[in-house]
Amino acid sequence: MKRVxxxxxxxxxxxxxxxxxxxEVSFPVDxxxxxxxxxxxxxxxxxTGTVNLDIHVPGRRxxxxxTLGEGRLLGWSWLCPPxxxxxxxxxxxxxxxxxxxxxxxxxxxxxxxxxDHALLTYVVEVIGRRLRAARTRxxxxxxxxxxxxxx
Numbered sequence: 001m002k003r004v005x006x007x008x009x010x011x012x013x014x015x016x017x018x019x020x021x022x023x024e025v026s027f028p029v030d031x032x033x034x035x036x037x038x039x040x041x042x043x044x045x046x047x048t049g050t051v052n053l054d055i056h057v058p059g060r061r062x063x064x065x066x067t068l069g070e071g072r073l074l075g076w077s078w079l080c081p082p083x084x085x086x087x088x089x090x091x092x093x094x095x096x097x098x099x100x101x102x103x104x105x106x107x108x109x110x111x112x113x114x115x116d117h118a119l120l121t122y123v124v125e126v127i128g129r130r131l132r133a134a135r136t137r138x139x140x141x142x143x144x145x146x147x148x149x150x151x
Contacts, residue, residue, distance in 0.1 A: 005071040006045060009122040014115035017108060022098035027051075033074070033089040040083045041102050043075035049095035053087045055134055062088060065134040076123045076130075078102035087130070 007015060022045070027033055034040070036056050050069045054062035065087065068074055074097065077085045083102075109116035 006073050006122050010118045014112050021104045022100050025099045027091040027095040029091055031091045034085045036085050036088040040077035040085045043078055044097040044099050046072050047096040050092040052090050052092045065137040076126050
């Protein structure tokens with residue numbers, strides 16, 4: 001896999017140590033990977049396929065707020081208390097990914113400060129992008145006419 005996303009953001013030695021903790025997993029199309037509000041104790045780096053992130057909207061179907069593909073980080077809620085998923089995730093196509101245990105990665109970060117800094121910096125950027133995507137999508141779906149992303 002080419003180095004994009006998180007793998008490109010982490011220095012080589014730290015990246016190798018992180019990848020030693022990953023295990024290969026796969027999800028069939030339409031598999032729920034996690035549910036909004038459930039316990040977040042892991043994350044994934046997508047190798048192939050796509051994953052839809054969705055948000056629960058009371059009285060309506062879940063709204064897809066972003067679609068993630070190759071090289072993208074799936075899951076950041078494991079890093080922030082209360083360690084519950086802020087969104088849901090479903091495989092939009094067959095997915096192959098590397099799965100990481102939050103506890104193992106956090107223990108590695110305690111020993112590898114370069115990894116810790118790179119990972120935190122990257123996750124903060126992801127949180128910002130996902131927040132903007134969720135806001136824009138919800139305004140598109142449920143906001144008054146003309147209240148899109150330019151407001």
